[in-house]
Amino acid sequence: MCGVAAGAAGGAGRWCPKGRVGPGWCWSNVVVDRIFSGIQPTGTPHLGNYLGAIQNWVNLQEEYSSVLYSIMDMHSLTMPKEPAVLRQNILDTTAAVLACGIDPKKCFLFRQSLVPEHAELAWILGCLTNVSRLLRLPQWKMKRASQNNEGTVGLLTYPVLQAADILLYKSTHVPVGEDQVLHLELAQDIAQHFNKKYGEFFPVPKAILSTTKKIKSLRDPTVKMSKSDPQKLATVNIADSPDEIVLKFRKAVTDFTSEVTYDPATRPGVSNLVSIHAAVTGLSIQEVLHQSTGLDTAHYKMMVAESVIQKFAPIRNEIKKLQEDKFHLIKVLEDGAEKAKEVAAPIYQEIRRLVGFQ
Numbered sequence: 001m002c003g004v005a006a007g008a009a010g011g012a013g014r015w016c017p018k019g020r021v022g023p024g025w026c027w028s029n030v031v032v033d034r035i036f037s038g039i040q041p042t043g044t045p046h047l048g049n050y051l052g053a054i055q056n057w058v059n060l061q062e063e064y065s066s067v068l069y070s071i072m073d074m075h076s077l078t079m080p081k082e083p084a085v086l087r088q089n090i091l092d093t094t095a096a097v098l099a100c101g102i103d104p105k106k107c108f109l110f111r112q113s114l115v116p117e118h119a120e121l122a123w124i125l126g127c128l129t130n131v132s133r134l135l136r137l138p139q140w141k142m143k144r145a146s147q148n149n150e151g152t153v154g155l156l157t158y159p160v161l162q163a164a165d166i167l168l169y170k171s172t173h174v175p176v177g178e179d180q181v182l183h184l185e186l187a188q189d190i191a192q193h194f195n196k197k198y199g200e201f202f203p204v205p206k207a208i209l210s211t212t213k214k215i216k217s218l219r220d221p222t223v224k225m226s227k228s229d230p231q232k233l234a235t236v237n238i239a240d241s242p243d244e245i246v247l248k249f250r251k252a253v254t255d256f257t258s259e260v261t262y263d264p265a266t267r268p269g270v271s272n273l274v275s276i277h278a279a280v281t282g283l284s285i286q287e288v289l290h291q292s293t294g295l296d297t298a299h300y301k302m303m304v305a306e307s308v309i310q311k312f313a314p315i316r317n318e319i320k321k322l323q324e325d326k327f328h329l330i331k332v333l334e335d336g337a338e339k340a341k342e343v344a345a346p347i348y349q350e351i352r353r354l355v356g357f358q
Contacts, residue, residue, distance in 0.1 A: 035060050035208075036171035038070035038112065041089040044096050044319065047236040047308065048215035048225035051279045052177050056210050058101040060175060067107035068169055068340060069097070071333065074112050074119065075162070078155045079143070092319075094329045096238060099318035108343075110336030112165065117341075117348040122157075122164035124355060128193050129160050129186075137182055163187035167194075167202050168344050175208040179224070198354040213264075213275040218252040221268035239316050242309045249273075249305035258296035262289060270297060277304045280311040 037057060039045070045054060061067045073090055081089075090111065102109055112118055134140060134156050143155055166174055166187050176184050184207050191202040215225045219234035229235050233251045240248070254269040262285050264271040278288045292300050322329065352358050 033064055033172045034066040034068070034169060035064050035173050035175065036068045036070075036166050036169055036205075037175045038072040038075070038165060039093060039097065040072045040076050041086065041093040042076070042227050043089045043092045044237050044239040045093065045100075046225055046227055047238065047276065050100060050238050051212045051215055051276070052210050053175065054097055054100045054102070055212070055279075056175050056208070057097070057107075060208070061103060061106040064173075068171070068343070069102060069107055069109050070112045070165065070340075071110070072112045072165070075158055078152065078158050090333075091326060091329050092323065094333060095319050095322035096315075098322055098329075098332070099315045100238070104332055104336060108336045108339045109332060110340045111333040114334065114337035115168075115340050115344055117168055117344045118161065118164055121168050121348060121351065122161040124351065125164050125167070125190050125194070126157055126160045128190060128197070129157075131156075133186065133189075134159060137186070139179070139183075159183045159186050160190070163190045166205050167191055168347060169340075170203055170347055171205050172203045173208050174205050175210065177210055178214060181207060181209075201350070201354065212279045215276060215279075216268065216272040218248055218272070221253060221272045236308065238312050239319050240312075241316075242313075245309050245312075246302070246305045249301045249308070252301055254297045254301075258298075260289065260292040260295055260297060260300045270300075273297075273301065273304050277307055280307050 037053070039049070039053065057067075057069055071090055071093055073086065076086060076089070094109070097109070098104075137159060139159075140151065140156055143151065162183050163186060166184075167190070174184055174187075184205065188204050191204050195201055217223050217225050217229055217231070217234040218236065219229070219231045225235050227235060227237075233248050236245055236248050252269065252273060254273070255267055257267070257270075260270060260274065261267060262271050262274045274285060274288055274292075277283070277292075278285050281288070283291070292303065295303065349358075
């Protein structure tokens with residue numbers, strides 16, 4: 001199976017690593033789609049991360065021949081982190097995505113900071129980006145507010161680093177959630193600006209939107225599920241025990257109507273449960289509603305909890321197994337970074353030439 005790498009002149013070509021893991025590359029002029037996506041190392045991902053992103057990653061590595069997934073440790077510094085916590089979170093996130101089915105033989109899985117071209121390209125792209133554009137992005141406003149309105153330069157400019165993450169590999173497609181669409185649009189605009197100034201070079205990346213509805217908090221179904229939610233019962237982590245999962249669903253906020261229906265506008269709590277049930281079972285909304293006919297919401301919560309437990313039981317066991325081998329996790333990320341560098345290096349060298357560095 002082949003993937004994509006940049007040709008000597010900066011164009012896209014087809015690569016064939018020896019056994020898909022060796023250092024050798026072969027070239028042709030065939031242009032192939034390339035996927036890039038990343039996840040911040042916040043530890044073991046939650047239900048929303050899995051259904052909205054990781055599950056899609058697993059599918060994409062089977063559908064596309066060139067796929068890169070990154071543990072975005074540089075992005076994680078936009079919010080305060082203790083070094084020891086960050087180191088452990090990197091390993092736990094890596095263990096989780098591997099347990100979920102990400103296969104380093106079918107994609108490149110690597111740690112962002114091990115490929116310095118990400119940061120170097122971000123500087124070049126930052127010099128093409130208007131500050132006013134960054135100030136209008138909603139995530140800057142929201143996260144700045146969480147830092148007592150004292151947001152850092154890194155927090156302001158991390159969407160430019162996101163653009164560099166994508167463009168460094170001449171990525172053609174990026175799986176994103178609804179909350180990242182504006183950031184991808186910024187990357188698209190930066191690519192077009194660069195091309196206008198220096199000549200056609202970057203493909204303008206397209207979004208691959210998740211088909212899963214955004215998973216909401218179990219305690220406040222008007223906001224998305226988040227690891228940073230102060231209410232511990234609001235978020236289901238994929239490594240939670242069966243007892244923890246049952247408790248969280250039992251305490252899930254619904255309403256005073258016992259019938260199970262799907263109407264996100266007027267019944268967000270119950271509708272969120274239906275969305276989760278459909279996503280973890282692979283059933284349609286209508287099939288889920290048919291299965292729940294005659295159940296009240298209290299019993300339906302337990303039905304959803306059991307579906308989630310069954311879905312995550314093998315993943316939870318595999319996470320525990322992988323976490324016991326720290327050196328294996330480190331090696332996976334280092335090996336992936338070496339392969340990512342082989343793709344990034346010729347592209348970045350051509351960028352250096354285009355902007356006048358050489």
